Amino acid sequence: MKGYLFALAGALTTLAFMFELLRRRRLREKYAALWISLAFVVIVVGAFPGLLYRVANLVGISTPLNLVFFLGLLVLLVVSVQLSAEISSLEHEAQTLAEESALLRNRIERLERGPDAELSPLPPVADPGPCAADPT
Amino acid sequence: MSTGPDRRILVVLPAWNEAQSLPAVLREIADHLPDVGVLVVNDGSADRTSAVARAHGVQVLDLPFNLGVGGAMRAGFRYALAEGYDVVVQVDADGQHDPREVPRIIECLARADIVIGARFADQGDYAVRGPRRWAMRVLAGVLSRLAGTRLTDTTSGFRAAGPRAIRLFAVHYPAEYLGDTIESLVIALRSGLTVEQVGVSMRERSAGRPSQRPIKAAIYLLRACLALGISLTRRREPSLAAPEPVA
Numbered sequence: 001m002k003g004y005l006f007a008l009a010g011a012l013t014t015l016a017f018m019f020e021l022l023r024r025r026r027l028r029e030k031y032a033a034l035w036i037s038l039a040f041v042v043i044v045v046g047a048f049p050g051l052l053y054r055v056a057n058l059v060g061i062s063t064p065l066n067l068v069f070f071l072g073l074l075v076l077l078v079v080s081v082q083l084s085a086e087i088s089s090l091e092h093e094a095q096t097l098a099e100e101s102a103l104l105r106n107r108i109e110r111l112e113r114g115p116d117a118e119l120s121p122l123p124p125v126a127d128p129g130p131c132a133a134d135p136t
Numbered sequence: 137m138s139t140g141p142d143r144r145i146l147v148v149l150p151a152w153n154e155a156q157s158l159p160a161v162l163r164e165i166a167d168h169l170p171d172v173g174v175l176v177v178n179d180g181s182a183d184r185t186s187a188v189a190r191a192h193g194v195q196v197l198d199l200p201f202n203l204g205v206g207g208a209m210r211a212g213f214r215y216a217l218a219e220g221y222d223v224v225v226q227v228d229a230d231g232q233h234d235p236r237e238v239p240r241i242i243e244c245l246a247r248a249d250i251v252i253g254a255r256f257a258d259q260g261d262y263a264v265r266g267p268r269r270w271a272m273r274v275l276a277g278v279l280s281r282l283a284g285t286r287l288t289d290t291t292s293g294f295r296a297a298g299p300r301a302i303r304l305f306a307v308h309y310p311a312e313y314l315g316d317t318i319e320s321l322v323i324a325l326r327s328g329l330t331v332e333q334v335g336v337s338m339r340e341r342s343a344g345r346p347s348q349r350p351i352k353a354a355i356y357l358l359r360a361c362l363a364l365g366i367s368l369t370r371r372r373e374p375s376l377a378a379p380e381p382v383a
Contacts, residue, residue: 095203098199098200099211102177102200103215
């Protein structure tokens with residue numbers, strides 16, 4: 001029984017920690033959602049251990065603990081892949097901003113050189129990336 | 137597509153720490169191509185690349201950090217589009233591309249949207265062996281079929297883009313590894329642009345050497361095939377070139 005209490009305490013601490021991070025705006029809600037729901041799952045399993053046995057039986061895993069390990073690894077894998085995707089889109093945005101700042105800088109230099117310098121309209125904003133809404 | 141002699145031509149030099157070789161290249165361009173615009177895209181260099189370019193009186197785009205050739209070229213295409221250039225010629229800042237070949241490449245733009253200055257087309261003495269050579273062969277074979285014309289050197293960075301290609305690349309130009317060479321061609325072909333090649337002679341790089349070691353070459357082969365495979369299976373980019381009918 002001690003083990004389940006330990007898990008319960010761990011989940012409650014995680015929950016409190018996430019809440020605090022959200023409150024201080026250190027973490028955005030979309031990243032916290034997963035950890036909060038995970039903590040809830042652990043709380044439920046910690047409070048009603050019988051549930052774990054039944055689910056393990058259902059999927060045909062003889063040692064319930066192995067189910068816990070398997071699901072834990074799966075969650076970590078999904079989270080790290082999601083973070084990689086998140087980083088990729090950040091890099092994409094950073095690239096576009098870098099190009100934009102270089103183009104604007106070049107424009108400012110030409111403006112400073114002479115007020116009557118010939119300037120064409122600004123170029124269109126580049127590829128907004130896979131995550132942005134489709135332009136219509 | 138305008139093909140007259142009044143076309144505005146922009147030579148774009150993506151430069152990353154090329155302060156050593158840049159002056160010679162810029163001088164050559166000024167000597168042999170007096171009527172073209174020149175844009176140096178300083179790709180987050182740590183050396184005096186930007187200052188050297190400014191001293192030569194050419195336009196400079198200073199990227200705040202290194203984006204790779206893909207990012208530098210997209211910035212160049214966007215500049216070209218904004219300033220109303222009809223032709224963009226990409227030339228390496230390390231001096232391996234001879235500016236005297238540029239007019240021959242541009243001449244071919246009358247027939248195609250993108251013209252590649254190819255190294256193996258019976259000109260010059262540029263030799264590549266081993267896995268790297270095989271990789272180039274495989275890439276050339278696949279892209280030739282896609283383009284419907286014979287391409288032998290798809291990884292060449294010596295290339296010219298016409299007005300339709302400029303409009304496409306100003307928005308979609310991949311910044312990934314090898315994206316500036318292989319994937320950009322795939323995107324262009326899929327958007328209905330045409331690609332051709334012209335044989336050009338290349339010189340030894342004045343600084344730095346391409347990797348010829350077997351392991352590095354093998355990794356290059358794998359990454360190149362991965363890049364090609366992914367870009368071929370990718371969904372078509374919304375075409376920018378399509379809406380405007382070619383008169």
